[in-house]
Amino acid sequence: MQPEQERNDVIARAMEAARDLTGLEIAYVSRFHDGVQEIERTTTAPTAVGITEGMVVPLEDTYCQRIVDGRMPSVILDTAANPVTAELDATAGANIGSYLSVPIRLHDGRLYGTLCCASSKAIDPLSERELELVRILAQLVAHQLDEHEQQAAALRAQQEFLASVSHDLRSPLNAIGLLADELRDRVPDVDPAEAGRMIREEARRVLAQVDDVLLVTTQRAGALRLRIAPTDLRALAAEVVETASWAAQGAGVALRLEAPAPLVAEVDATRLRRALQNLVDNAVKYSPDGGTTRVRVDRDASTALVVVADEGIGIDPEEVARLGERFFRASSAHEAGIGGTGLGLATVQAVAEAHEGLLEVASTRGAGSRFALRVPLRHRAV
Numbered sequence: 180m181q182p183e184q185e186r187n188d189v190i191a192r193a194m195e196a197a198r199d200l201t202g203l204e205i206a207y208v209s210r211f212h213d214g215v216q217e218i219e220r221t222t223t224a225p226t227a228v229g230i231t232e233g234m235v236v237p238l239e240d241t242y243c244q245r246i247v248d249g250r251m252p253s254v255i256l257d258t259a260a261n262p263v264t265a266e267l268d269a270t271a272g273a274n275i276g277s278y279l280s281v282p283i284r285l286h287d288g289r290l291y292g293t294l295c296c297a298s299s300k301a302i303d304p305l306s307e308r309e310l311e312l313v314r315i316l317a318q319l320v321a322h323q324l325d326e327h328e329q330q331a332a333a334l335r336a337q338q339e340f341l342a343s344v345s346h347d348l349r350s351p352l353n354a355i356g357l358l359a360d361e362l363r364d365r366v367p368d369v370d371p372a373e374a375g376r377m378i379r380e381e382a383r384r385v386l387a388q389v390d391d392v393l394l395v396t397t398q399r400a401g402a403l404r405l406r407i408a409p410t411d412l413r414a415l416a417a418e419v420v421e422t423a424s425w426a427a428q429g430a431g432v433a434l435r436l437e438a439p440a441p442l443v444a445e446v447d448a449t450r451l452r453r454a455l456q457n458l459v460d461n462a463v464k465y466s467p468d469g470g471t472t473r474v475r476v477d478r479d480a481s482t483a484l485v486v487v488a489d490e491g492i493g494i495d496p497e498e499v500a501r502l503g504e505r506f507f508r509a510s511s512a513h514e515a516g517i518g519g520t521g522l523g524l525a526t527v528q529a530v531a532e533a534h535e536g537l538l539e540v541a542s543t544r545g546a547g548s549r550f551a552l553r554v555p556l557r558h559r560a561v
């Protein structure tokens with residue numbers, strides 16, 4: 180992504196080009212939000228038009244809103260002669276005699292605002308070629324703003340991730356330290372065998388967090404190497420279910436394995452085990468007390484399928500496609516106050532892609548989720 184100053188320079192040059200191309204006195208970029216239009220940037224040359232950076236105007240008082248929703252044309256050659264603009268406060272208040280506005284839409288179709296040009300006097304008609312060039316400049320501005328939004332979102336996600344990881348790692352490390360102190364001090368009520376088991380479990384949680392970070396990062400860099408060997412997926416799923424049973428019992432969640440027969444596939448058992456652990460751990464974490472999580476091992480002609488289905492809080496349909504992104508967490512999890520780093524499903528996605536497989540998701544908000552990890556039965560050597 181471009182550095183901030185370079186991005187700002189590109190937008191400034193685009194505004195200047197639009198102003199020079201149209202012959203109007205000023206060009207500016209506005210942003211629509213919360214029912215207002217905010218003037219974010221303007222060209223710097225002196226002008227008689229009363230539009231300045233930082234100006235905020237209710238959308239219904241603007242030309243831009245009317246142009247965007249189709250009530251007015253994109254070009255107004257003489258605002259005083261136009262019956263709509265002649266009545267608007269901006270015509271006299273901002274000394275606008277002519278006006279051009281082009282919507283700025285981001286890559287996902289969202290309306291950001293507008294690229295506008297204005298003058299204090301009426302102008303002659305613009306050619307279609309000139310108008311098309313201004314539209315292209317608006318697309319250039321949109322691209323720069325897109326990069327800025329993506330960079331800001333990535334920074335926010337990384338900050339949230341670091342906060343979540345710090346919190347998630349602190350808890351098991353504190354528990355390990357406390358148990359170790361109790362063993363050292365020979366606290367009478369502490370069973371050494373039970374304390375050792377708990378230390379191992381907390382250490383496993385820490386290592387799992389670190390493994391997830393390394394796995395996702397390595398996969399994104401194209402450097403993840405698999406150790407392929409014939410593996411009984413029923414036995415693998417049984418191990419994962421047994422490991423998760425203690426947490427499930429504590430959460431009041433019934434954990435069921437449905438795997439009537441052995442199923443051998445050529446996979447990296449360590450990576451696949453981690454992916455299944457994440458799916459099962461998530462299902463238990465997001466399930467209500469008294470709910471049931473089912474793990475099913477199945478196959479078709481050429482692929483193996485491990486399905487983890489829960490009766491939990493579910494996910495909004497529009498967020499399902501983002502579940503494999505690093506650091507992304509569904510709004511339902513945020514609203515329920517359930518912690519996490521947003522790496523669990525990214526890890527599953529990375530493992531699926533490394534095996535040339537798929538992670539299929541079906542979910543309904545408030546009615547549970549179904550995650551299906553599908554991998555080829557036979558590994559294709561590269």
